[in-house]
Amino acid sequence: MSGEKMEIMILMKDQIPKLYNELSGEYNFFAPVKEKGYIAYRKISNPEEIELNYFNSKIPPKEILFPQMEVLFEFETDGKNVTEIKDRKDLDEKNILFGIRPCDAHSFDLLEKFFVFGDFQDEIFLKKRKNSLIIGIGCNSPKSTCFCTSLEGHPFQKDDTDVFLVDLGEKYLVEGVSDKGNNLLQQLSWLSKASKADIKKAQELAKKAEDLITTKLDLTNTSEILDSNFANEIWKEVSENCLGCGSCTFLCPTCTCFDVLDENAQYENRGRRIRIWDTCQFCLYTLHTSGHNPRDSNIERCRNRILHKFSYYPLNYDLIGCVGCGRCIQVCPVNNDLRTIINKINSIKINEEENVSA
Amino acid sequence: MGDIESENQDIGNKIKGLAKNLLKEKEVDVIIGYTKGTVPLSASPVFITREEDVDKLLWNNLCYINLANYLAPRIPTLYDDEGQKLKVGIVAKGCVGRALIHLAVEKQIEIENIKMIGISCNGIINRKRIEKEIGEREILEMSILGNNIIVKGRDFEETFPFDEYMNELCKVCKVKSPPNVDGSCVGECLENPVIENDFNDISDFESKTSEEKWAYIKDTLSSCTRCYACREVCPMCYCNLCFVDQNKPIWFGKTTDFTDIFAFHFNRSMHLAGRCVSCGACSSVCPMGIDLNLITRKLEKIVKVRYNFTSGLDKETVPPMMSFSLDDNQEFMLEED
Numbered sequence: 001m002s003g004e005k006m007e008i009m010i011l012m013k014d015q016i017p018k019l020y021n022e023l024s025g026e027y028n029f030f031a032p033v034k035e036k037g038y039i040a041y042r043k044i045s046n047p048e049e050i051e052l053n054y055f056n057s058k059i060p061p062k063e064i065l066f067p068q069m070e071v072l073f074e075f076e077t078d079g080k081n082v083t084e085i086k087d088r089k090d091l092d093e094k095n096i097l098f099g100i101r102p103c104d105a106h107s108f109d110l111l112e113k114f115f116v117f118g119d120f121q122d123e124i125f126l127k128k129r130k131n132s133l134i135i136g137i138g139c140n141s142p143k144s145t146c147f148c149t150s151l152e153g154h155p156f157q158k159d160d161t162d163v164f165l166v167d168l169g170e171k172y173l174v175e176g177v178s179d180k181g182n183n184l185l186q187q188l189s190w191l192s193k194a195s196k197a198d199i200k201k202a203q204e205l206a207k208k209a210e211d212l213i214t215t216k217l218d219l220t221n222t223s224e225i226l227d228s229n230f231a232n233e234i235w236k237e238v239s240e241n242c243l244g245c246g247s248c249t250f251l252c253p254t255c256t257c258f259d260v261l262d263e264n265a266q267y268e269n270r271g272r273r274i275r276i277w278d279t280c281q282f283c284l285y286t287l288h289t290s291g292h293n294p295r296d297s298n299i300e301r302c303r304n305r306i307l308h309k310f311s312y313y314p315l316n317y318d319l320i321g322c323v324g325c326g327r328c329i330q331v332c333p334v335n336n337d338l339r340t341i342i343n344k345i346n347s348i349k350i351n352e353e354e355n356v357s358a
Numbered sequence: 359m360g361d362i363e364s365e366n367q368d369i370g371n372k373i374k375g376l377a378k379n380l381l382k383e384k385e386v387d388v389i390i391g392y393t394k395g396t397v398p399l400s401a402s403p404v405f406i407t408r409e410e411d412v413d414k415l416l417w418n419n420l421c422y423i424n425l426a427n428y429l430a431p432r433i434p435t436l437y438d439d440e441g442q443k444l445k446v447g448i449v450a451k452g453c454v455g456r457a458l459i460h461l462a463v464e465k466q467i468e469i470e471n472i473k474m475i476g477i478s479c480n481g482i483i484n485r486k487r488i489e490k491e492i493g494e495r496e497i498l499e500m501s502i503l504g505n506n507i508i509v510k511g512r513d514f515e516e517t518f519p520f521d522e523y524m525n526e527l528c529k530v531c532k533v534k535s536p537p538n539v540d541g542s543c544v545g546e547c548l549e550n551p552v553i554e555n556d557f558n559d560i561s562d563f564e565s566k567t568s569e570e571k572w573a574y575i576k577d578t579l580s581s582c583t584r585c586y587a588c589r590e591v592c593p594m595c596y597c598n599l600c601f602v603d604q605n606k607p608i609w610f611g612k613t614t615d616f617t618d619i620f621a622f623h624f625n626r627s628m629h630l631a632g633r634c635v636s637c638g639a640c641s642s643v644c645p646m647g648i649d650l651n652l653i654t655r656k657l658e659k660i661v662k663v664r665y666n667f668t669s670g671l672d673k674e675t676v677p678p679m680m681s682f683s684l685d686d687n688q689e690f691m692l693e694e695d
Contacts (some may be wrong), residue, residue, distance in 0.1 A: 008666070035581070036577075036578075036581055036647065037490035037647060038645070038647070039494070053494050055496065058646070065403055068584075068614050069613045069614045091395055128403075141496075144496065145397065155607075180630070239401040241402060241404065241405070241645075243427070244590050245586050245587035245590040245643075246583075246584075246585040247585040247643075247645045249585075250585045250645075251645060253584075259441045261608075261610070273614060276613055276614070279585075283599070284603050284604070331645045333423065333587050333591055333643035334402055334403050334423060335397060336402070337396040337397070339396070
């Protein structure tokens, strides 16, 4: 943060339409809405749509920046060759992502690590990321499957947001976190100042929320254990009842795999190049043209998901590739619980040490 | 029989007793059953190989996974270190039994090598319906008390009558225990079942006009994420390479455009005509809460009405989609239904 520290402000809940009206001209306004019984982040056109009472979305808000299906560019042909490539025009549009939970806000940073890694910078993702302003919100009541505090996160962690809200009942405490966020707050001159009592209440809520997180995973040595247990018997056990569907990865805020394909409307002399989410759980993933697949069964596929988040991410980016949102735990059709898997992995080390001391 | 709560206890005890015996007598090497899940509204499929682990097995009304699915050749657990097939015992509610028998009819498994631990299923809870009704409150505990489903959270407790909150499919189910084929079933089994089908579960859907049906299908399918949980959980979806995964050439679009989603679900459903065993696992596992078995049930009814066939009841009847007769009823070729 540069310059003077911004004051902490108050936004009344009934002022949300005002906030929307003031910003929706300049920004695409994404917010949580209730859709067919579940919460989803959608670009809204009416502030009445915003759902303020929610745990978290079914599909993580990564889909705003990295949608399940995305047109990379469109092209025209003369029937044989490509004659014109039409790039995306919407990437410079500015977005507000309202009501993002701290775990998901952190996932945006992890996604960015992936999209800038190596020689290729993913322009489409990066432009959208740069043009997005994240208004985060603290989790007053985390779920029993939440474990952000095991990943250096916190239900009230504001670091990865631009503006951070705390739900105080009738109103929100509003704090600018980044320069971008502070600039936005300056625009909103009608916000009132928070009282000391408001700030104190927010601190109490933060403490209360932290205490509600009962899932504690010890991830101190997990990456190291994984490094030396690629062929451990545990993978057979861990993958035993896995069906090989993609629900854990499609609902994961940090999964980034995608497939690129061209769709050609041959008789209309046009086409498009798209990317769609892929997952290491599918049989086509890493299938070679020879027919060989190094990840031929559920054993290798389940292992890949775990290694990617808890070994490859730490190796490549020095960060764990999981934010502790617990979505995969809730969604798995066979209840193949990530917490159980991590504890099993951690127990490998313990057993070995027991053997050594015995 | 008492209430649901005591029935569950009773079924669980029977499963444990039979499983222990099968392992002890070395009639099977592994038992596939259900164990307690780590989150409410779940039960987890489990593989038991040692007698002392039999107590992990249970029966509750969340055993929605069709365990027949695990007999597909891709499961490494079912082979020993030399790659020999293990003898398998499998906890079988009616629809698991039907799936196994139909898989045998399609020559995918040898039913002689399987021991079904037959139970009399007392119904599966429609967990998506309960989840949706509870809404943005976290369910921390679910239990059955008498004939009610009790759902508890941090600051609420709600009661749902079991009869009403069962899967619609289970309400009309006539095959609660597995049919006994070639002596493959122990415990509660059906001998030569003759059943009176009941398709009341889809009567609401059927009473809609074509436009209403189309609107409903468009609305519900549009939230599909193409995670293929419906396909992977389906015991009848055992193709080595699903039509939707074939990419040389690409037959079906892979996007989340409605036409592509629709093409996937309707082609999958068509492949299940006369094969679906109405276990409802597809609907139970869909992360987006899509009621997928509505379409397959409609097809099951069409097959029943036109060919008088119900899948998975015996090994001898040739399924209509596996046979051809010049007398086949074909008036539908011209009919709008």
